[in-house]
Amino acid sequence: MGTIVFGQKIGQIPLIFAAIRRPLLPKQSTVWGNNPSAHSKLTIRSSLVGQSAPKGGSTCKLQELLNFLYDDLPHLFDEQGIDPSMYDDRVLFCDPITRHDTIDGYLFNIRLLKLLFSPDFQLHRVWQTGPYEITTRWTMVMKFALLPWKPELVFTGVSIMGVNPRTWKFCSHVDRWDSIENNEYFSLEGLLDVVRQLRIYKTPNLETPDYQILKRTSNYEILVRAFLPKAPSFAKVRKYASFVVVQSKGDKLSGSSGFNDVAGYIFGKNSTMERIPMTTPVFTQASDYELSQVSIQIVLPRNKDLHNLPSPTSDAISLRKVDGGIAGVIKFSGRPTEDIIRIKEAQLRSALIQAGLHPAGGCMLARYNDPERTWSFIMRNEVLIWLNEFSLD
Incomplete structure (x- = not known):
């Protein structure tokens, strides 16, 4: 959160950021401030994710999951919603201040955010970062409706999605925020990052540049x-x-x-x-x-x-x-x-x-x-x- 060609120079760029589909890349991309591969040994991830590299038809299945995320994640907070059938029942979701270990808890968290914040989720990129691991980069802009001044909260970061090779469904989803150093649950730094964005700024109700x-x-x-x-x-x-x-x-x-x-x-x-x-x-x-x-x-x-x-x-x-x-x-x-x-x-x-x-x-x-x-x-x-x-x- 138009086209950006990753790793190349950017000239004039239209406002709308379109996701770019591409074949699996042999290189692992570096994320500014967070390197997904550096977290490959997180204990909260399923042990299945660390198995040897997939072969043959398994590579095609990973490509299908990449394409699925490009299509599905933009619906994270709209009326259609995500497709829960592509997640294990015991899927682990974790960000710096939230943790759930079932698909029901995962979906509850999405509904709660939608109710309180009306999030605008922008998917930038999806790519493979491990044998059974896919990483996404995103921006999420939220307005907290319960406060009279409706503060805007902004988070950018990556989601590291673990794939269960037995079911070919997602078994873990770990968010890393660009704005903090300590992304491990429960992060006081993450909580403070949320709280400080609730402060009052006076912005006139006028048109602004896009x-x-x-x-x-x-x-x-x-x-x-x-x-x-x-x-x-x-x-x-x-x-x-x-x-x-x-x-x-x-x-x-x-x-x-x-x-x-x-x-x-x-x-x-x-x-x-x-x-x-x-x-x-x-x-x-x-x-x-x-x-x-x-x-x-x-x-x-x-x-x-x-x-x-x-x-x-x-x-x-x-x-x-x-x-x-x-x-x-x-x-x-x-x-x-x-x-x-x-x-x-x-x-x-x-x-x-x-x-x-x-x-x-x-x-x-x-x-x-x-x-x-x-x-x-x-x-x-x-x-x-x-x-x-x-x-x-």
Whole structure:
């Protein structure tokens, strides 16, 4: 959670992430932050999974199971649901904070999540990682309906699916989250990861650019707590669709110089005097490593493009299409001062480089708030850095 070719460079990428079917691969893929093969000796898995490699027709059966997961898992939380006949009665399900050892418990957990969170499950990839082991990579976005502010919880990771060679059904399902180090049940780190995502962020009920979260980590949080002890950060990798902005020259990332010009355009100061709906966030973008060449931008509604927008009547503003792509993102609350923004940018860039990624120069600050009407402690701010290439292995 369009096509991504794994292990190759990514150029412009449409928003929709389609699963790619492929033959069994001889190599085992490395997952950023979690290597499925490193967990091949988990005691909670069935001993049947560790038997010798399948031969002949068994390989065909594994391919059939791969295809089955591509078809079945997208129905995890919809009305159709998954096909329970492909799981052993004594299937073991385990994630950092939940454990069940029967198919009934497994299905109960799915129903409970569906009731409380209305999850959006996005399947990215399915591949073989052992003789009787299949691994999936996914994103799950959930809104907790019981809290008035309906916080959004995001998890990305892998599921390691053990296959019983006697029944050719799944006998175990072990989830590993990208956002924590200790994935063994019961993980206090995992529980804290859930709790901290329940905090309040104020996000206006306005249209935003389309994006999909590909990977969420939290390994930058320790670094920023020294500066914002009450505002933990959450780091993500997102895939954005293209969008159009109206922009003007700004003075600094935390500033508002030029905002009245771009706001005037959407409020009717254009060639046709058309009023255009407001969106969120407001971007300020620095295009250089020194963060000195700044523009301020308002994203225009997704039903608008450069061909059906009225022309600006001021030389101070311009229209521009922003190509879709992959961005590293860090989220924080509080009033975004210039010092804090630069600290966030440096921390995010350092973490992306340490992860083997290739961040582009400059950054963007996304502000989702009305600064005159939003309390600072619930302000939602993000620093984004575009990535030159990315592979979701």
